Amino acid sequence: MISKSRFIPIDTRGEMTRSSLSSMMRANRKWPISYRSIEAIVICGDLFAILIASIVSTLLFPNHDVSTATDIGRATGSAIVVSALCVSLLKTRSMHTPSALLDLGHQVHAVCLCWAVVFLLLGAAVSAFNLGSELFRSAGAIFPVLGLVMLIGQRVFVRALVLKGLSEGKFSGGNVILLTDQARSGETGLARTLTALGFRVGGSFCLPRTGASSNHRKRLIDLVIRHARGTDIEEVIVEADPNRWHELREFIADLRVLPIPVVFVPVGAGAEMFGRPTRDFRNAIGVEVQRRPLTHGERAAKRCIDVIGAGICLILLTPPLLLIAAAIRLDSAGPVLFRQQRCGFNGRGFTIYKFRTMRVMEDGCSITQAVANDCRVTKVGRWLRRTSVDELPQLLNVLEGSMSLVGPRPHAIAHDTEFDLAVQQYAYRRRVKPGLTGWAQIHGSRGPTPTRALIEQRVTYDLWYIDNWSLQLDLAILLRTPMEVLRSRNAF
Template sequence: MNFVNRHFPDRDETDRVSPAPAVSRQHKWPIRYDSIEYVALCADIATILFASLVSTLLYQAQNGHAAGDLSNALGLALVSAACLVCLLKTRGLYRPIELLVFRNQIRAVCLAWTSLFLLIWAVSGFAIRPGSFQEAGPLFAVFGLGLLMAERWGVRALLGRGLSGRKFASTNIVLISDQPLSRDAGLSETLAMHGYCVKGRFSLPPVGFGPACRRRLTARVIDCIRSSQFDQVVVETNPERWHELRAFVADLRVLPLPIMFVPVGTTSELLRYPTRSLGSAVCVELQRGPLKPLECATKRMIDLVGAGLALTILAPLLALAAVAIKLDSAGPIFFRQQRCGFNGRIFLIRKFRTMHVLEDGPVILQANPVDRRVTRVGKWLRRTSFDELPQLLNILDGSMSLVGPRPHALAHDGEFDKLVRNYALRRRVRPGLTGWAQVHGCRGPTPTAVTIETRVQYDLWYIDNWSLRLDLAILLRTPIEVLRGRNAY
């Protein structure tokens, strides 16, 4: 459709319409990109209903029961589907961009489905009565989870195919922009992948256009849309121009179409951040906390349980180490040193004493492979990292966690802060007994700026990607790293 020749023979330089691209004749799917979320949601419900019915029928056939009333199966399936869909919907896992991340989808579905069935089992009791549907519950749980994972794989495959092959049903849009045609060509290409077709383009006049120019542009846009079939209006410009675009957008409200705004320029970066409510005000969250309140509570509970169990189990070995330290050399059993912890707060870290000296001042020498300060017992304690176990007490008092960035002595902390950019960001979480850097071999002394920078990169990656699963993986890998003994002296 050529708007230039058919509709606007008297256009000027401020109101231009570009010819529409040729419409592809390839076969399109009957769904639009905007509908993917609802299609995936309905697919989950259908999958759960199918799994419930099949599980019940299989159970009845296996136990020689005649096909009976399926109302119980349908009831539980509907409750399960409603709960699962609500859980996943609130976490935004039905968005197309999330459906493409298969690993995250599988993890979320497994966690939600397992938690849901544990809750249902606890509430209903799942009384074992011959011929009752409750006996088919475990089969439904396993079969349903398998079908949900298979369905997620199918949705991901179809979504990827639809994007790469531009299979989604076309959504015709009018683009009103003040950007160069070369940039709009890139935007049109991106939109085409998602089924959006730019059927008409208008150029916004320069900054400061007056009411007459605005009315002329509005009339042309309205005339174009009313003479053809369009689905959306997209306005692309710098948000700083909004004060002069407000009246123009208000004039377009006579159209029964949604009007979208695509921000460009430096101000548009703010709109990439999530918004939150601050009382009655709407604010932009420039940086989220490393852990949400529920995540903090969960991590703290794991710290308390883990540290308590470890101290109970290892109590005889800890006592034996204390006796060996006392018999080997003069001095206290424990070594306490100031470290910088969560939010820059200073705390006293506890270790078994492994040296003849107790350094805790402005100058502290890091240990080396042939350090004469190390005692005979201390040599073995350091090599096995057993000297770090008294930090379980720090975990109990809340100054440390089982997993997190390792804290450094205050003398080294100030030095590293000057050497490595963003070093202070490590203090956004509690320091840990072990960490992501340690299981990658970043242990012991840091003789060069490169070594400390590598360690900091691992620590910051851990903070930005924290999860309970990651903490568990680090805890499981720590004993293997201790046995390898890299940089432990």
């Protein structure tokens, strides 16, 4: 029986038809780009997209005080400045690599963040040097919007292109020799990956086993050299465990007689270190085995949102906050604000501000958590705690920098010590600033934590937030917080 997928139309003389031959040639035709050239192509695409966005926006909103040629010249200058900043930021975050381009969500987040940072920097320059008429007006009013749309649109197109190229083997690549310590060298995962990336594995050999004789290694080297000479082999790829490097160094050194590059691909447990960021310490190289939760740019963006958001909220809420302060003073004796020591970023202590809701002012090594119908809670305080309005003075903590709008909720020092002993990963919460609201709070993890299970649940939510942080996630938490406050789960 002939499979339909392999059936080829032939004419009466038994020859393949011209149409079927043409279709097969088109199916097997490679693209004139290689997998490794995608990064350079996307960088050029970003530069071109920003330039086109600047010119188009200028033509849509021309400056009638100058000629069109002058206007376009200024738009080009603006595009050069913006593209240099934006592409540099994206490049430092390795967002142009093919693997990064496949993660569209991460790409959109990174592009939006870098784009916003660029215009914040340019806005500061405009204010400082009075460059508004020269920089932004020439680029047109819709330049920021159009440029962002074009950058994101390009990434949607490139992602589809990369997926198609990988699935159909469309990328063009050189002819390589593969040396591997796998038992079945021709069927390794790397060989299949190279084929998918457009490379042609012109020869595949097994590396000598540990303890192999020098004659065996010499015969293999001679075989590889004879196979590579006089052919179109462009590269030798060696796939092995890094722990074998001390015995492979001399073996690989013998390949220097070939005028082609030799690439080492690590596998095994030691290969994990090669994928981590490195640090230059002059004569030494350090491997960053644990990164900080947020980069400098991400922390700057989060801080900007904190300052702007907390400042606007305090200005808008000043009248009701004054009324609440008066109600607290009339309801019971004591200060309006409750101050307590809390543990913040990296274990640093800070003083947290809250509206006083109890008749006591506990702070220190022994603090009793509030429970339902707690007799220590005042009449006004009961309403404040149920609506979480008592937490609003922490906007002052956000402005001073000891807290953020979104993050793990800080606990009293006494409870922090207790929870740290009860939950193994509790201290990981201190890798970011504590927050006014958080991922745990919008999932109902509020109020007291009398059991270990409740503490572990809250820590799980907090650690997920730290590992998956993004500006979009912060915004989503802020938008969902009012709904959670209205539900009043576990708030008393």
